[in-house]
Amino acid sequence: MFILPLMxxxxxxxxxxxxxxITTSYEDKLKSDYAILVISKKELSxxxxxxxxxxxxxxxxxNREDIAKExxxxxxxxxxxxxxxxxxxxxxxxxxxxxxxxxxKKVQSNLKKIKDVLTVEIFGENYHSKHxxxxxxxxxxxxxxxxxxxxxxxxxxxQMEVWQLAHKNRMQIMEVFGAPIMLRSGxxxxxxxxxxxxxxxxxxxIFIYLKVTWAKKSDIDFIKENQDLLINVSDYFIxxxxxxxxxLVSVLFVAVKSSEVPEG
Amino acid sequence: MASVxxxxxxxxxxxxxxxxxxxxxxxxxxxxxFVFITGLxxxxxxxxxxxxxxxxKPQSGSLLVGGLDMKKIKKGQLLQLRRNIGIIxxxxxxxxxxxxxKNVVLPLIITGYNLDVQRVQAEKLLSHVKxxxxxxxxxxxxxxxxxxxxxxARALSKNPFLILxxxxxxxxxxxxxxxxxxxxxxxxxxxxxxxxxxxHKIPTIFNLPYRHFIIENGGVHEVH
Numbered sequence: 434m435f436i437l438p439l440m441x442x443x444x445x446x447x448x449x450x451x452x453x454x455i456t457t458s459y460e461d462k463l464k465s466d467y468a469i470l471v472i473s474k475k476e477l478s479x480x481x482x483x484x485x486x487x488x489x490x491x492x493x494x495x496n497r498e499d500i501a502k503e504x505x506x507x508x509x510x511x512x513x514x515x516x517x518x519x520x521x522x523x524x525x526x527x528x529x530x531x532x533x534x535x536x537x538k539k540v541q542s543n544l545k546k547i548k549d550v551l552t553v554e555i556f557g558e559n560y561h562s563k564h565x566x567x568x569x570x571x572x573x574x575x576x577x578x579x580x581x582x583x584x585x586x587x588x589x590x591x592q593m594e595v596w597q598l599a600h601k602n603r604m605q606i607m608e609v610f611g612a613p614i615m616l617r618s619g620x621x622x623x624x625x626x627x628x629x630x631x632x633x634x635x636x637x638x639i640f641i642y643l644k645v646t647w648a649k650k651s652d653i654d655f656i657k658e659n660q661d662l663l664i665n666v667s668d669y670f671i672x673x674x675x676x677x678x679x680x681l682v683s684v685l686f687v688a689v690k691s692s693e694v695p696e697g
Numbered sequence: 698m699a700s701v702x703x704x705x706x707x708x709x710x711x712x713x714x715x716x717x718x719x720x721x722x723x724x725x726x727x728x729x730x731f732v733f734i735t736g737l738x739x740x741x742x743x744x745x746x747x748x749x750x751x752x753x754k755p756q757s758g759s760l761l762v763g764g765l766d767m768k769k770i771k772k773g774q775l776l777q778l779r780r781n782i783g784i785i786x787x788x789x790x791x792x793x794x795x796x797x798x799k800n801v802v803l804p805l806i807i808t809g810y811n812l813d814v815q816r817v818q819a820e821k822l823l824s825h826v827k828x829x830x831x832x833x834x835x836x837x838x839x840x841x842x843x844x845x846x847x848x849x850a851r852a853l854s855k856n857p858f859l860i861l862x863x864x865x866x867x868x869x870x871x872x873x874x875x876x877x878x879x880x881x882x883x884x885x886x887x888x889x890x891x892x893x894x895x896x897h898k899i900p901t902i903f904n905l906p907y908r909h910f911i912i913e914n915g916g917v918h919e920v921h
Contacts, residue, residue: 603792609750610851611779612807 435596435625435683438588439632439676445581446675447640447668452574454662456567460531463563468493468525469537470554471544476522486543488528488536495523521551534561589683596621596687604691618688625680633669633676640664701859701891702726702749704917706758709741709748714756718744720915721758726908728858729889731882733899736912742895745912746863749893750782751775763858780808783852783890785877787864789844791836797847798823798832804855822850826876842873849880853888860884862894878903 471477479492497520505513528540537555544553604617615622644663648656702725709719718741726732736742747753749762751770760767765778783804791800799806801822802815810818823829826846828839836844845865852860862881866874882905885892899909909920 602790603794606790606792607803607807608776609752609779609784609790610804610807611776611781613776616807 435589435592435628435680436632436635438585438592439628439679440636441581441588442585442679443632443636443672443676444639445578445585446672447636447664448574448581449578450668450671451662451664452571452578455659456571456574458659458662459567459570463567464528464531467531467556467560468527469540469544470552470556471524471526472551472554473522473524473547473549474551475549477524477547477549481547482524482526482544485547486540488530488532488540489526490529491527493525493527495525497522531564531567533564589679593683593687596683597690600687601691604688608692614685614688614692617691618684621684621687622680625684626677629673629676629680633672636672637664637669640668699728700725700761701728701730701763702893703761704758705760707748707755707760707917708757709744709753710756711744717756717915719748719912719917722915722917723758724910724917724919726891726893728891729885730891731885731905731907732891732893732910733907734893734895734910734912734917735897735899738897740912741915742912743863745917746861746893746895749859749861750779750784780804781855781857781859783855783857783860783884785845785848785852785860785862785865787867789836789841789848791844791847791851793836796833796835797828797839800836800847801850801854803851804857808855818854819850822854825853825880826850840873842869842876845869845873846876846880849877853880853884856888856890858890860890860892862892864896865894866900867897874900 471482477492479489482492483489497517500523501513501517501520505516508516526544528537532540534557537557537560541553541555544550600618600621603620607617640663644660648660648663651657704722704724706721706723707719708717708721710717734742734745744753748755748760748767751762751767755768763778763781765774770778792803795803798816798819801819802810805815805818819832820829823832826849828843828846828850831839831843831847836847839847845868849865852862860881865877865881869877878900881892881894882903884890886905899907910917911920912918
């Protein structure tokens with residue numbers, strides 16, 4: 434049965450797609466939640482900040498009156514006006530990517546070069562721990578996928594050896610009578626393509642079940658939050674395509690290995 | 698008459714030239730001839746036959762089959778050539794998962810003949826080899842002699858210009874051997890196919906004129 438190794442490989446592929454979406458979504462969330470605080474004596478514009486660092490995505494100006502109100506609570510209005518006059522400008526600077534701490538420090542030093550900037554706060558420690566955690570999760574997932582793939586490749590190779598033993602005699606007889614490779618391996622293609630279709634449908638079925646039923650009932654927040662990221666329509670085509678490529682390569686490999694005549 | 702096989706200083710060897718089986722032999726075989734090749738076990742009879750359908754490439758010299766140089770032949774040309782050669786093996790080499798009828802028409806399937814042609818040809822050939830009742834059986838349901846008759850029918854199914862038979866009656870009883878020799882005689886006599894038979898022993902009763910080559914110490918010599 435070619436279905437089992439093929440299913441294992443397709444699960445690997447779906448995990449790659451899924452983990453990719455999850456990490457991208459997680460990265461986006463971390464990115465949008467994070468901002469550098471820039472304090473300046475004078476007003477700053479987005480193009481000016483961008484000219485000092487191409488990592489700057491958007492700039493959000495913080496309401497100075499709100500800040501003044503919070504700080505001067507209980508003080509008379511005249512005091513507040515005076516306070517507001519001396520209050521610098523505060524900006525939240527969002528970045529284009531979720532970069533490493535080293536790169537973040539580079540951005541910080543570049544922004545500090547702006548003439549009127551008083552301080553640039555990157556909240557480095559907190560950022561670093563989150564970023565490290567994110568990298569760790571991504572690395573563990575990648576290791577898991579690679580291992581899953583290696584095991585699946587071994588299973589497919591074993592299956593090809595079984596096929597070769599089972600079909601070698603017939604293929605060689607057909608070759609002696611002049612059958613081209615596609616005709617010799619016709620029956621293998623037929624079996625393999627049927628297996629590919631079944632394996633893909635089963636895989637899609639499993640992931641749809643996980644998305645619609647299991648993820649909904651799950652008590653784990655992370656799974657609930659990422660429910661929509663589980664299998665989507667474009668994955669169906671990717672899985673079908675992957676399965677077909679795998680069977681095509683496997684069958685051609687068996688057919689060529691079964692040939693007794695060197696290619697010339 | 699046109700030459701079907703032309704060997705010129707033909708040398709065939711195994712182990713990258715270390716083990717020479719056929720040594721600098723020159724001979725030719727014409728269209729429609731019936732040829733026996735004999736020799737002791739291990740003398741190189743089957744090797745010579747295999748080189749004629751491209752299973753083994755010549756080490757040096759030249760071997761032309763149907764005008765094609767077997768040393769330089771491309772894979773595609775070889776497959777094309779094989780579609781016009783009928784090959785009979787001592788161990789039959791039938792496809793056990795296929796019915797007798799399908800085995801017989803294998804060369805027609807490969808060439809792409811339609812099902813009607815395949816059916817008509819299978820019926821005719823199975824009748825010739827006296828196996829009309831076994832069309833839907835599988836090879837393993839037949840005796841050795843019957844399996845070899847299927848093998849002969851398969852070799853004849855596309856009216857090949859060349860028939861190569863490797864010990865075709867080596868494992869057969871007298872009746873099956875008789876049927877096989879009759880079919881090969883007919884193929885040569887009526888279809889004008891060239892028939893080359895590798896055998897230990899030439900049959901005592903044989904109705905056609907034939908040529909006899911013997912392989913000794915790597916040389917291919919004609920016996921007159």
